Amino acid sequence: MKGFKIALAGDLGSGKSTVGKLLSEMLGAETYSTGTIQRKIATEMGMTTLQLNQYMETHPEIDNKIDDGLRALEHEEKNLIIDSRMAWHFVPSSFSVYMLADARISAERILNAGRESEPFKTVEEAVRSIAERRKSEMLRYSSLYGVNIKDLENYDYVIDTSYVSPQTVAEHIADRFRKFAAGEAFARYDICPARLLPCEESGERALVYEEEGVFYIAGGGGTIAGQIAEGRPLVSCSRAAACDTAKCTPAKIAEWERRTGVRVAVPARLQNNG
DSSP, X not given: OOOOEEEEEESTTSOHHHHXXXXXXXXXXXXXXXXXXHHHHHHHTTOOHHHHHHHHTSOHHHHHHHHHHHHHHTTOOSOEEEEOTTHHHHOTTSEEEEXXXXXXXXXXXXXHHTOTTOOOSSHHHHHHHHHHHHHHXXXXXXXHHSOOTTOGGGXXXXXXXXXXXXXHHHHHHHHHHHXXXXXXXXXXXXXXXXXXXXXXXXXXXXXXXXXXXXXXXXXXXXXXXXXXXXXOSSEEEEEOSOOOGGGOOXXXXXXXXHHHOOOOOOOHHHHHHO
């Protein structure tokens, strides 16, 4: 009998390795991590992970070796938790998950991990390196495979890990996977309340619109406020195709905070524009 596969992709520092281990224990599955493989290669070559990613832009043989390993997993008859940017693409039978995280929180996690291949001295340095590495990865994967790894519509489920524990993230992923396997409906997006900026709140359906890593409420403000009032650590919602983000004003944010009791984490670039 063919085993199940869950593919974890996501932002750098979103907690994929930690959550992958928890899922492995919860669901009785083995783990497979291309990130671990890449960090090992970087250390062996005396490079940081950013330097390796930039090197790989002109040396596709490393990607080819990693990708061949991923392709083989599609035919493995075992339960697998796959930590990989491209598993959703190379292992199409997998339940594909994208794990989001606020850029600064991601940087702090990576800095605290103290990995030899990621030798950052400050959070600011980590933030810059993460952005450069992500840009390098997106360029490489677009060139090699014609895919956008940041297009959230590529994935069966999207979860924000910014302000919740790895255990909570793992439990949500396991629950959505079980629903997916049983053919049951579920909200594809679970976002931390502090990352939701009020914009357009009409209607009952909870909707969010994502733009450059920022999430705007695009519908169902009352429904979202209700979930927050229930004490949910994550807001379940669907994705909107469009939203007039200019409607998200400092006054609207202040009113939303009074209404929900949530302190919204407004990105620095929007604060500067406000």
